Structures are given as structure tokens and as C-alpha cells.
Amino acid sequence: MVTAMLETSPTDTRPEGTTDTAPVTDAEAIDRAWAAAERVTDPEMPMLTLLDLGVLRDVTIENGHVVTIITPTYSGCPAMATMRDDLQRELLEAGFPDAEVRVSLTPAWTSDWITERGKKALKDAGISPPGAAPRNSGPVALTLMPTRRAVTCVLCGSDDVRLSSEFGATACKAMYQCNDCLEPFDHVKEI
Structure with a gap:
């Protein structure tokens, strides 16, 4: 059992009538x-x-x-x-x-851990949410060409977009520009 001397605060979630020195399970x-x-x-x-x-x-x-x-x-x-x-x-x-x-560094974070509510919040803020993270089992094939992400413009919905920069405002985002509406936008990378 946790016994806490709880301070009253605006974020206090204790039931009504609980005293400041009540034991907490x-x-x-x-x-x-x-x-x-x-x-x-x-x-x-x-x-x-x-x-x-x-x-x-x-x-x-x-x-x-x-x-x-x-x-x-x-x-x-x-x-x-x-x-x-x-x-x-x-x-x-x-x-x-x-x-x-x-x-904790293990298991490593993956963009698949972003909740649906989180993906909606990103989109509502004008940031393209990540798709499914790549799944590799066995040897990883090496390619000479960059892999194209399936990214759509969060402003107009077009999939005719181009990568402007592999790194946006943060290392976990890339910068894209829509070829239809010409607006730039961030995309959270699939990791």
C-alpha cells in the first residue's frame, strides 16, 4: 500500500471527502x-x-x-x-x-505506437501522420534508390507530393510540399 501525504491541487483526482492524510491503495x-x-x-x-x-x-x-x-x-x-x-x-x-x-530504450519506439487519437491530432494540426512502420524479417534488401513513402497532403488530400527535406523541425519529421496546392507540410516518419 502507498501511504501518501497528498497535497491539494487543481489536478487532485481523489474522491470527494478524502482527507489529505488518507492512505491510498x-x-x-x-x-x-x-x-x-x-x-x-x-x-x-x-x-x-x-x-x-x-x-x-x-x-x-x-x-x-x-x-x-x-x-x-x-x-x-x-x-x-x-x-x-x-x-x-x-x-x-x-x-x-x-x-x-x-x-527505457528497449523495445525501441516505433511510430506504430502513436494512437489513432494521436494520428488525428497530428492531421488536425496540419502534420501528416505516419503510415505503418516497415516490418523486416530476415535480410534487409539494399536499394540504390530512396524508398517513397505513401504520403498525402494534409491540406488538400492529394498524393502528388514531393520530399523537400528528409529532416523537418525535428529529426522524426520530414518536410514535404504538395504539387497540387503547393503548400509545404511536415510528415512524421515511419520508424
Whole structure:
């Protein structure tokens, strides 16, 4: 059982009538910690929560303390420190001052972990969501030509688009331009 001295905050999700010093069961603590962690957004794509991005992997209780597990979209992602700090702050405000945020590199993040809600949020923000990530089993064939992604313009829906830059505002996005409406747009890469 987690016994917590919980601070009252606007994000407090405890049932009505619970006192500040009431013991909290592990299940209640995990539910509250998940609710807090699910509010944290990606600093580079703020329309996505860490959960919708697939970065927030787990919330558990270990030795009476909340532990959250996050996985970076790629090794060296500069947003990881901000994600960790934002998670710590949100968990502190939810009454978990000793919460720990761990980074796990295995299994490696894949764009398939982005939720349908996340893909819709990307599209609504004018960013082309990723398609299915490539699945390789066995030897990987080498080609001399770049593989063409199945990308459609998020503004007009045309599939007549061209790659402007393999890297957009972040390393996990590529820049495209529509040949029909001529508008540029970001595309989250399939990883």
C-alpha cells in the first residue's frame, strides 16, 4: 500500500471527502499517477500527449513510489529531458513528490505506437501522420534508390507530393510540399 501525504491541487483526482492524510491503495495511486502522466504533452508536438505519441510506456508502484517509464522516439532525442521534467512536475502536483521517471530504450519506439487519437491530432494540426512502420524479417534488401513513402497532403488530400527535406523541425519529421496546392507540410516518419 502507498501511504501518501497528498497535497491539494487543481489536478487532485481523489474522491470527494478524502482527507489529505488518507492512505491510498496501490490501485488508486496508479490510477491517479496515470491520469497525471496522461496530461503531459510532447514539447516538440504539443498537440500530442506522451501517451498518444507512444512515449509513455508504463506507470507502476515500486517500494511505495510511483515509477513511470518513457521511451524516446529515437536515441538522442533532445526533448527527453523536458518530457522527464514535465512528468516529474505533473506527478508532484498530483501528490507524488518521490515519483521517478525512467527512460527505457528497449523495445525501441516505433511510430506504430502513436494512437489513432494521436494520428488525428497530428492531421488536425496540419502534420501528416505516419503510415505503418516497415516490418523486416530476415535480410534487409539494399536499394540504390530512396524508398517513397505513401504520403498525402494534409491540406488538400492529394498524393502528388514531393520530399523537400528528409529532416523537418525535428529529426522524426520530414518536410514535404504538395504539387497540387503547393503548400509545404511536415510528415512524421515511419520508424
